[in-house]
Amino acid sequence: MEHLLVPLLSGMLVAATPLILAGLGELVTERSGVLNLGVEGMMLAGAVTAFGVAVAGFPAWVAALAAVASGLTAAALFALLALGLAVNQYAAGLALTILGSGVAALTGRHFAGSTVSLIPRLHLAGASSLPLGQVLLGQDPMVYLALLLAGLVWWFLYRTRAGLVVRAVGEDPHAALAIGYPVLRIRWFATLFGGGMAGLGGAYLSLAYTPLWVEDMTAGRGWISLVLVVFAGWRPWRLVFGAWLFGGVTVAQLFVQTFGLRLPSEVLSALPYVATIVVLVAMSRNPASLRINAPVSLAQPFMQEH
C-alpha cells in the first residue's frame, strides 16, 4: 500500500503548491474587495520570468524573486486600471490575462528547448525510516514555504490590526474611509500582494514542476485558484485543503491509468476542470453561505471622493 500512497501523496502536495501560492494571494486581494481575474496572466508572467532567470544561470531563489517582481509589475498594471481609474474589474482582469499570456509566449520562445534543473528535494537523515516520512519531510522547500505562507496569511488576516483593516476595507470601504483608512492605498497593497504570490506560483511551475518551458504551462491553474478562493469561503486554511483536494484529482488521473482503467487520456485530463465546476456548483448552491463569506464590496469599483 505504501508504495502507492507515497507517490500519490507526494504528487498531491506538489500539484497543490502552485494553487496554494496563487490562491493565497488572490484571497488577500479579494478580502480587500478587489477581484483580479488576471491570476492566470500573472502566473504565466512569473513562470516565464523564473524560467528565463534560471536558464541564465542564476540560482533558483533569485529566479523565484524575479518571478515575484514580475507578478508585482503585472498586478500594478491591473491596479492602475482597476483602482487608479476605477475601471470595471472583470474587464481589467481579463485584459491582464490576455496580455500576460501574450507576453509570456513572446518572451518564452527564446527558451524553447532549454531545461533547468529542478529545485532539489529535502533529504533529511532518517526521514525514509518513518512511516510516510518521505512524503512529509522529503519535498522541495517551496512546498513548505507555501504552507508557511498560508499560516502567515491566516495570522495576518485574523490576528493583526492591519489584517482587520484589510477585511474592513473589503466589507465596507465607505465606512473604512470614514474612520480614516486610505482605502485605495490598502487595496493597492492587497492587489500587489496577490500579484507577487501569483508570480511565485508561476515560478513553482517552471522551477519545480516541469523543467522546461511550455507555452501556456499554467493550463488554467490561475483560474482554478480563483475557484479555490470561493471554495474556501475566503479562508486561508480551507484554501490549502481545497488545493490538496485538487492536487489529489490531478494526480489521481495518473494513477487511474496505471491501474489499467482504459479511459482516454483526454477524459482524464478534463477531470480537474470538471471537478472545478462541480465544486463551484456545490459551493454556490446555498446563496446565504456565499453572502456571509464573500467580501461585500468584492469587484465594486471605489472612487474616493473628497
Added chain:
Amino acid sequence: MVLGAPLLALALTLLLGVPLLLLAGLSPMATLRIFFLEPLNSANGLSEWLLKASPLVLIGLGLAVCYRANVWNIGAEGMFTAGAICAGWLGLRYGDGVHPWVLAAMMVAGVLGGMAWAAIPAFLKVFANTSEILVSLMLNYVAQLLLAWLVNGPMQDPQGMNLPQTALFGPSATFSALLPGLRLNASIFITAACVVLGWLLLQRSFLGFRLSVVGLQPAAARYAGYSRNRITWFALLVSGATAGLAGMMEAAGPLGQLTASISPGYGFAAIIVAFVGRLHPVGVVLGGLLLSVLYLGGEAVQMTLNVPAALSHCFQGILLFFLLGADVLIGHRIVLRRS
C-alpha cells in the same frame, strides 16, 4: 466621443509598440508596416482579412449581447469548438454525395452545438447561482480536450497517417469560394445578416432594451419586472449560437476538416472585439476588422521577420488595456490636486 476611446487606444498601442519592437531588436517602422499594411495590399490579403474578421465579428456580436446584460461569458472559445464538432460530425457523415441541404444542416448543428455548450453555464447560473465566468472558462478546456479526443479517436481520418485530424469534408459540406483563387466564401454574407439581426435586437427591440436595463440597473430591472434569469439564459444562448455558427464556418470554410486546434484564440480575441466595438453591432464589425488585421499582421511578421505570432496577442492585450483606460479618461476630466 464614441470613437474617441478606441482611436486613442489604438494610437497609444502603436506608440507603445515602437519601444517594444526596439526591445525585441526589430525596426519599428518596417515591422509596423508589415504588421498593418502588408496583409492588406493584395486581393488575397483582403480576402483573408474578411475571412478572419467574419468569426471575430460573429462571436463578438454574441458577446456584446452578453456584456450588455452584465453576463460575463468568457467561454466563447468552447462554444466555437462545440459548434465545429457538431457541424463536423454531420459534414463527415453526409458531405460526400451531392446534398444541397448538408451545409444548411451543418449550420443548424453548429448553432445548436454552441447553444448546448452555452446552456451549461446558463443553467448553473440560474439554478445554482454559479459564476458564469469561471464555469464558461473551465468549459473551454473541456471542449478543447473533447475535440482532441475526437480527432485522435472516433473521428480520426483512417487514412490520415495517425495525424490528429478528421478526413476532409466532402464538397457538399464545405463553402465554395466566391472568387477563383481566393479562400473567401459565402459565409461572410451570413455574418453580415447576423450583424443586421444583432442591430435590430440590440438597438431596436424591446428585448434589447430589457437586456441593457438588466445589465445597467439590476434594481430598476427588478422593479420593472424584467426577469434576470430569463435574460441570462437568452444572452448566453445567443452568444453560444453565434460562436457555434462561427465554429461551423471555420470548419466548413478555410479548414475543411476538424483538427486538434481549430481556433487561434478567436473566443478571447472576440472579447476585445466586443469592447472595442462599444458593445454596438456596427462597432463590433469595425472591431472585428481591426482584430483581424492584428491576426494577419502577426502571421505576416512571423513569416517575413520570424517573430512569433504571440506578438499579436501582446498587441491585443495592450489594446484592451489602453481601451479600458481611455474610456475613463475620455469620460472624465483630470484634476490634479494636492491632498
